[in-house]
Amino acid sequence: MVMKLAVISDTHFGDELCSLVEKSKDSYIPGPKYQAFKDAVGTKNDYLILLGDILDFSVASYADAYRAGKAFFTMIQKDKIADQYLYVPGNHDFDIWTIVEHEVNIIYQLKQGKIPRKFRMSVPAVIDDRKNSPNPGLTLPGVDIRTNGKYSYGGLFLDNITTDHDSETNSIKGKESHFTFAYPNLYIVTDDGSFLLTHGQYLEHYWSLLSEWVPIIFGSDLPVGSAVDMAEFVGINFPFNQLACSGVGQAGVLTEVISKLQAEVRKGDLKNAKKYLDNLDDYLDDNVFNYKKWYQFFSEATTDLISNKVKEGITKAISSTVKARNNEQWLSDPEVGKQLLNYYNSSYVEINDLKWKYNMFIPAPETIIFGHTHEPVPWGDPKATKALPASGPVVRLFNCGGWVCTESGNNKKFCGAEVFKYETGKGFSSVSVR
Numbered sequence: 001m002v003m004k005l006a007v008i009s010d011t012h013f014g015d016e017l018c019s020l021v022e023k024s025k026d027s028y029i030p031g032p033k034y035q036a037f038k039d040a041v042g043t044k045n046d047y048l049i050l051l052g053d054i055l056d057f058s059v060a061s062y063a064d065a066y067r068a069g070k071a072f073f074t075m076i077q078k079d080k081i082a083d084q085y086l087y088v089p090g091n092h093d094f095d096i097w098t099i100v101e102h103e104v105n106i107i108y109q110l111k112q113g114k115i116p117r118k119f120r121m122s123v124p125a126v127i128d129d130r131k132n133s134p135n136p137g138l139t140l141p142g143v144d145i146r147t148n149g150k151y152s153y154g155g156l157f158l159d160n161i162t163t164d165h166d167s168e169t170n171s172i173k174g175k176e177s178h179f180t181f182a183y184p185n186l187y188i189v190t191d192d193g194s195f196l197l198t199h200g201q202y203l204e205h206y207w208s209l210l211s212e213w214v215p216i217i218f219g220s221d222l223p224v225g226s227a228v229d230m231a232e233f234v235g236i237n238f239p240f241n242q243l244a245c246s247g248v249g250q251a252g253v254l255t256e257v258i259s260k261l262q263a264e265v266r267k268g269d270l271k272n273a274k275k276y277l278d279n280l281d282d283y284l285d286d287n288v289f290n291y292k293k294w295y296q297f298f299s300e301a302t303t304d305l306i307s308n309k310v311k312e313g314i315t316k317a318i319s320s321t322v323k324a325r326n327n328e329q330w331l332s333d334p335e336v337g338k339q340l341l342n343y344y345n346s347s348y349v350e351i352n353d354l355k356w357k358y359n360m361f362i363p364a365p366e367t368i369i370f371g372h373t374h375e376p377v378p379w380g381d382p383k384a385t386k387a388l389p390a391s392g393p394v395v396r397l398f399n400c401g402g403w404v405c406t407e408s409g410n411n412k413k414f415c416g417a418e419v420f421k422y423e424t425g426k427g428f429s430s431v432s433v434r
Contacts, residue, residue, distance in 0.1 A: 009371025010402030014060025052090020052199025376401025
């Protein structure tokens with residue numbers, strides 16, 4: 001049986017700079033790059049893989065993000081782009097994953113009169129297209145398979161994004177979509193190799209910051225093994241993920257200030273970021289570390305030193321966002337290499353768990369397909385190969401780019417996208433949209 005897949009990321013529905021849909025009065029219409037997207041991705045895919053930052057809750061309200069997303073998914077349903085969607089959230093739509101966790105582990109349980117379950121934090125998806133695989137097709141290890149209908153998984157909230165309410169009959173009209181969710185990893189295994197697909201935010205300093213600091217701070221008191229597995233990795237980083245996704249995007253008047261700051265940082269302008277850190281430093285000096293006695297001079301000097309170091313660390317973390325906008329420079333950064341190795345190691349622990357818990361044999365991935373940076377790297381690009389530090393493996397890193405524009409004055413420039421495609425017997429390829 002032939003399997004046909006297409007992979008995209010970083011559509012950022014809700015962001016005014018999105019090129020796939022655009023607002024026209026009170027509705028959304030196809031954007032300037034929709035036809036190019038349609039031509040690149042093709043039709044009748046078994047899955048359209050959505051590799052994160054699809055809905056953008058960091059810069060848009062929930063309502064605006066879903067309205068834009070509804071227009072897009074209605075269009076691609078009409079154009080018969082794919083039978084199903086496999087959604088792997090990123091950092092701007094991390095809330096999608098928390099909603100899935102709530103629906104499955106809390107709401108669904110309570111509706112049945114059962115006690116809610118703990119969040120799993122990480123649920124990998126595996127697409128196995130090997131000829132002699134004992135688990136062909138899509139598997140969500142540990143997730144119950146649906147007993148009704150043609151689809152093994154799904155039936156959750158986002159399926160209804162392509163339906164409408166009929167006020168006359170008080171009923172739902174239109175055709176449902178079929179979404180399956182995984183986080184943060186999708187493994188595609190073929191006779192040609194093993195491929196890891198993820199959004200890519202955990203390769204950046206900010207998003208994996210806590211998983212680096214927490215084991216150092218808490219040491220042996222932290223109940224983890226010798227290697228942090230993927231569920232632990234996601235759980236430790238959960239607070240910062242939540243803060244920077246909807247925690248900022250839905251903060252009312254604060255969102256406007258943060259959005260402006262994010263735009264400045266993307267352009268490499270850290271003037272206001274440093275000003276805000278200085279304001280925080282002044283506040284702490286006046287209200288928290290307000291030393292009055294002459295002999296407290298050394299305490300004040302110590303706290304100032306610590307404060308400056310903290311500001312330096314935060315500035316470095318913010319600056320990494322700028323580096324993330326240039327894929328070639330970003331991947332050559334030793335700090336990024338370190339984050340990549342940590343993430344790869346946690347993914348390898350996850351692969352071993354799949355082997356022992358579910359009898360699934362997945363070779364160590366030699367290829368990573370991700371998004372996040374908005375800098376496309378086509379399939380077969382010689383710059384895609386990178387040796388991980390500390391005797392880590394050699395991997396190839398390909399990037400989906402993105403479907404948003406950047407602003408320079410009054411001018412907009414499309415950042416560039418790469419649509420990755422896979423078909424049984426043909427392997428992977430990509431189509432560039434520039």
